[in-house]
Amino acid sequence: MLRSFFSSTQDKWQPIIKQLESVVGKDGVVRRKEELLTYECDGLASYRQRPGLVVLPRTTEEIAAAIKICHDNDIPWVARGAGTGLSGGALPVEDCVLIVTARMRQVLDIDLANHRITVQPGIINNWVTQTVSGAGFYYAPDPSSQIICSIGGNVAENSGGVHCLKYGVTTNHVLGLKIVTAEGKIMDLGGKVPEMPGYDLTGVFVGSEGTLGIATEVTLRILKRPESVCVILADFPSIAQSGAAVAGVISSGIIPAGMEIMDRLTINAVEDTVALGCYPRDAEAVLLVELDGLAVEVAANKKKVAEICRANGARDITTASDEATRMKLWKGRKAAFAAAGHISPDYFVQDGVIPRTKLAEVLKEINQLSDRFGYKIANVFHAGDGNLHPLIMYDNSVEGAFADVEELGGEILKLCVESGGSLSGEHGIGADKNCYMPYMYNATDLETMGYVRDSFNPKGLANPGKLFPTPRTCGERANAQKMAKVKDAELF
Amino acid sequence: MLRSFFSSTQDKWQPIIKQLESVVGKDGVVRRKEELLTYECDGLASYRQRPGLVVLPRTTEEIAAAIKICHDNDIPWVARGAGTGLSGGALPVEDCVLIVTARMRQVLDIDLANHRITVQPGIINNWVTQTVSGAGFYYAPDPSSQIICSIGGNVAENSGGVHCLKYGVTTNHVLGLKIVTAEGKIMDLGGKVPEMPGYDLTGVFVGSEGTLGIATEVTLRILKRPESVCVILADFPSIAQSGAAVAGVISSGIIPAGMEIMDRLTINAVEDTVALGCYPRDAEAVLLVELDGLAVEVAANKKKVAEICRANGARDITTASDEATRMKLWKGRKAAFAAAGHISPDYFVQDGVIPRTKLAEVLKEINQLSDRFGYKIANVFHAGDGNLHPLIMYDNSVEGAFADVEELGGEILKLCVESGGSLSGEHGIGADKNCYMPYMYNATDLETMGYVRDSFNPKGLANPGKLFPTPRTCGERANAQKMAKVKDAELF
Missing domain, CATH: 3.30.465.10 (Uridine Diphospho-n-acetylenolpyruvylglucosamine Reductase; domain 3)
Structure with a gap:
């Protein structure tokens, strides 16, 4: 139905555009091909799809009216914020209306x-x-x-x-x-x-x-804002020891604001790029721990964390409570993804979660996968949450490389789920990982989620083909036909 | 359909009992009238309904099999844990199977x-x-x-x-x-x-x-377990001042483990009953603040909280870090409901939430309602969360008193919702407050929740007549017919 609407003549767009313009104004509808280019992808730039048109509402009422027009005319639509998502959640589907919130910043x-x-x-x-x-x-x-x-x-x-x-x-x-x-x-x-x-x-x-x-x-x-904030940087001769330090901190009852680990490959990529000079290049891992709270509390916890790090084999420990040094210690972590881009023509960020206690074991298996597939993997992760971000380095100009990397990424996700973890810690499923949902959820789970979706989205017009696996793998669903027609869902 | 199943002959129970016994064993099915008495109500003792029978499963599989029997035979069922709930969530419905988890304690x-x-x-x-x-x-x-x-x-x-x-x-x-x-x-x-x-x-x-x-x-x-715990007891010449102290503590950035206020009526009821001697009878309000964390943190925060209380007009401040004194200070708060039972033949506990900043204003209006209806109301509440527990004192032997109290309770809930709060902080809606749900939710909200319910409970057999208002007020719903037949739903 969706395709038949749009694949006939362009004339059919005209009444829709008129209706949408009456809601959001002429300057609120983008339809020229060159202008639509901007909206072809989000942060998951490997997949692209031009939307049918873009609307830029300003209020709840305008959004409601625009969606009602889509609903009444069976037009699929996709919402887009800043377009920075990493799982293709805001990737348009063919002939969709893309609803962009860029003018809603009050x-x-x-x-x-x-x-x-x-x-x-x-x-x-x-x-x-x-x-x-x-x-x-x-x-x-x-x-x-x-x-x-x-x-x-x-x-x-x-x-x-x-x-x-x-x-x-x-x-x-x-x-x-x-x-x-x-x-x-x-x-x-x-x-x-x-x-x-x-x-x-x-x-x-x-x-x-x-x-x-x-x-x-x-x-x-x-x-x-907490009264006091402090960052501790500890370097370790092995990833396993840094993981043990993380477990040790949590076991002690301290809940840091954050705990991040970077491996040797990441450390060197960061030092090559940002050249901070504060991460030791010969360390197998650095651990960053941020503590916040009352000054007396931070001081007491800082001492404890340092002791735990030392007991787990940390070599050097640096601490910083002043804003400038703190920012410097964090800068490398924040630049990690960009640094990977400097040392490899392309990279693919995976996002998976494992129980914190399985860090060492899972990272060892990721290394084995790296060797088996022949691609370097840098590891940088929210260690306290067990949220891994393996960066797979590859060269997209080599034929077959991207397919390999996707397969390798999938193997990493399998590992995460098998360890009792999850397919995504924070980047979402979107168009990127929906084919993996059956790793975590059985038919009843997906069917029940489908019913919940139908409670809000009975025609399946809102962001079709995202989050859930295609009908081939998740069974027949009310909007199976629509989903099957969405080009992007077929990519997986 | 439900009624027709059971209202014919008792013989129709027989095959159900046989099937249930084959799942949970003979000792897992309770059907003698005297034994069923125990299960006629939960903590909301004002409503009673004998269940058709009770089953006592031991495992997930037994529960699944028992529910499947209910599902296949269109028998409504209600789950019951310890039966301490205060909103009638575990109140049986007529001719239901009551599934009790008392043998599932592993x-x-x-x-x-x-x-x-x-x-x-x-x-x-x-x-x-x-x-x-x-x-x-x-x-x-x-x-x-x-x-x-x-x-x-x-x-x-x-x-x-x-x-x-x-x-x-x-x-x-x-x-x-x-x-x-x-x-x-x-x-x-x-x-x-x-x-x-x-x-x-x-x-x-x-x-x-x-x-x-x-x-x-x-x-x-x-x-x-936190390293250190401390309780602070402060007494105030007015409820408004104790409320201002709560707002002051939260504004300072301290998040206590708990903050509780009791008013003068409660203080005196507690002192009459438990006779602790630690709550001043002439105070309009006492505030209990519990702090936990590192010893250094608790010590620093204790000082700050005391200062904030004094700045807001506190008269005396007592602090206790040792277990015995701490327990003594808490004992009065924990005995507050029971104490109300000692000073009044009956009492009705309401449970509503208001934005923390509206404490003084809403409590004043509750006092006005108390005067208007002519029933004393003791106030004891989780002040930090804005979760009120007004205790309305009455004598159930006086004709019409309970109806008055229900109306008064309803007025208090209206106040909570109008102040930007909620119908329930922790006791639930159950059979007690479902008629008030339209105060908070419009038809679309309730309809959408209804669809979500249908995703898990398509026949409406699980705890019918609870949580949602009856069809008269929430519109036509898939299981409207079933709900309308449930006796308890008609009480409201």
């Missing part, structure tokens, strides 16, 4: 006394902190892309970040949402107090990757 | 390294802590009934407790669930790592009040 309400702020979805993650920092507050979830990614995208992907070990991921910070469902209905989920009766639909929506609707207003919890 | 797995424990649902809340306390761990959510309530019931009601201000309610501590849906399907929700892709069905299930199925295995997060 702060709607600030309620410091109750520690919350309500924003439109297009606002950049880091702006939330900037808005409230004068009053001593900040917004905790901090994806690496925080200076460019949008809150709406964070909600869709349930984004994480370095500080999510202590503070939790996006879902732990969303108190309430105004959403538009795939039928164009406006709903308020959650509210201004944390506990609400009935089913936790806020929790269902956060991380639903655009398959249930669009969040048009987001009420976030904001936190008071 | 600890299935303890994984200290990953801070988790997997238990059967019938295990008592406090046993979880007892099981892991030798290794220095505890389970954080601590409802007042923790020495008798079950983990399965806690999951169903998303139970809270005194320490949920800092540590969150049950949903923040459930990592994974094995459940049996209302169709008798076994599903694994969540897992052993916190972040899982796809919709957060674990979050939907926790707090679903038995309307989606039964949790048969629960994987809980356990925490390390």
Whole structure:
């Protein structure tokens, strides 16, 4: 039905464009091919698809009206925030309307006394902190892309970040949402107090990757800035020892704000690129531990963490409590992905989770996979959460290399799931990993999620072909026909 | 259909009993009227309904088989843990099978390294802590009934407790669930790592009040015992000042483990009953603040909290770090409900949430309602969360008193919702408050929740008539006919 609508003459677009323009204004509809180029992909640049057209609404009501037009005309649509997602969640589908929130960047309400702020979805993650920092507050979830990614995208992907070990991921910070469902209905989920009766639909929506609707207003919890922050850098002669130190810190009852490990390949890539001189090139692993809280608490924990690191074989330990040195120690970690891009023509970031206690074992197996496939893998990860980010280095100009890398990435995900972990820690499933969902979920699980999706998105028009595996692997579903017609879903 | 099944001859029970006995054994089916008396109500003792029969399974498979029998024969069923719930969630419906988890009290797995424990649902809340306390761990959510309530019931009601201000309610501590849906399907929700892709069905299930199925295995997060704990007791010449102190503490960035306020009526009821001598009878309010963490951190925060209390007009401040004195200071708070029972023939506990900043304003309005209706109201509440527990005192032997009290309770809930709060902080909706759900949710909200329910419970046989308003107020729904036949739903 979708294809038949659009594959006939272009004339059929005309009434749709007219209707959409009447909602968002002439300047709110993008339809020239050259302009649509920008929207062909998100951060998962390996897949591209031009949308049918782009709309740029400004309000909840405009989004509701635009979605209603799609619903009434059986047009698939995809939501896009800043387009920084790494799993293709905002990748257009053929002949879709792409709803972009770039003009929805208002702060709607600030309620410091109750520690919350309500924003439109297009606002950049880091702006939330900037808005409230004068009053001593900040917004905790901090994806690496925080200076460019949008809150709406964070909600869709349930984004994480370095500080999510202590503070939790996006879902732990969303108190309430105004959403538009795939039928164009406006709903308020959650509210201004944390506990609400009935089913936790806020929790269902956060991380639903655009398959249930669009969040048009987001009420976030904001936190008071801690009195004191300190970073500890420890280097280890083996990855296993750094992993043991992580387990030791957690066992001691300390919950650091973040704990990150980089392996030797990453350390050297970073030193080659950013040349900080603070990561020892001969270390097999460096561990970064950030502690925050009262000054007395940070001081006491700093001592304990250093002791635990030493007991687990750490060679040198550097600590920094002043902002400048702290930033320097973190800079290498933050530049890790970019550094990989400097030492290899191309790289592929995987995102998987394992139980923290299996770090050493799983990393050994990843090394074996690296040898078997013949591709170097740099490891940099949120060690406290067991959230791995193996960077597979390859050269896309070599025929077959990308297919190899995809297979290798899939093997790593299998490893994660078999160890009791998960397919994704923070990047989402999107168009990239939906074929792996059956590793984690059986037919009943996927069918039940499908029913939940149908509760918000009965025609399957919202972000079709994403998150769930194609019908071939997940059984017959209400919108099987539509999904099968979506080109991108067929890639996997 | 339900009624026609059972209202004909008793013979029709016979094949069901045979089938259930073949699943749970002869000693696993309770059917004698005298024995069924025990199961006529839960903690909401004002409503009673004898179940058709009771089954006592021991395993997930037995529960699945029992539910399948109900499903195949269109028999409604209700799950019951320890029966301590305060909203009638485990209240039987007419001619139902009551599935009781009292024989499911095994600890299935303890994984200290990953801070988790997997238990059967019938295990008592406090046993979880007892099981892991030798290794220095505890389970954080601590409802007042923790020495008798079950983990399965806690999951169903998303139970809270005194320490949920800092540590969150049950949903923040459930990592994974094995459940049996209302169709008798076994599903694994969540897992052993916190972040899982796809919709957060674990979050939907926790707090679903038995309307989606039964949790048969629960994987809980356990925490390390803090190094130090301290309680601060401050008394105030007005409720407003104690509320301002709570706001002041939170604004300062300190997150106490718990913050509780009791008003003068409660203080005197407690002193009359438990006679601790530590709550000043002439105070309008006492505030209890519990701090935990490193010893240095607790010491620093203790000083700050005392300063904030003094700045807000506190008269005396007592602190206790030793276990015995701490327990004594808490004893009055824990005995508050029982004390109300001593000073009044009957009392009705309400449970509502308001934004923390509106404490003084809402309590003033509750006082006005108390005067208008002519019933005394004692206030004791989780002040940090804004979770009120007004205790309405009345005499059930006076005709019309209970109806008055219900109306008064409803007015208090309206106040909570109008202030931006919620109908329930921790006791659930159950059979007690479902008629108030339209205060908080519109038709679209309730319809969408209804669709989600149908994803797990398509025939509406699991705990019918609970959580959602009756069809008269929530529109026509798939199982409207069944719900309308359930006697208890008609009470409201």
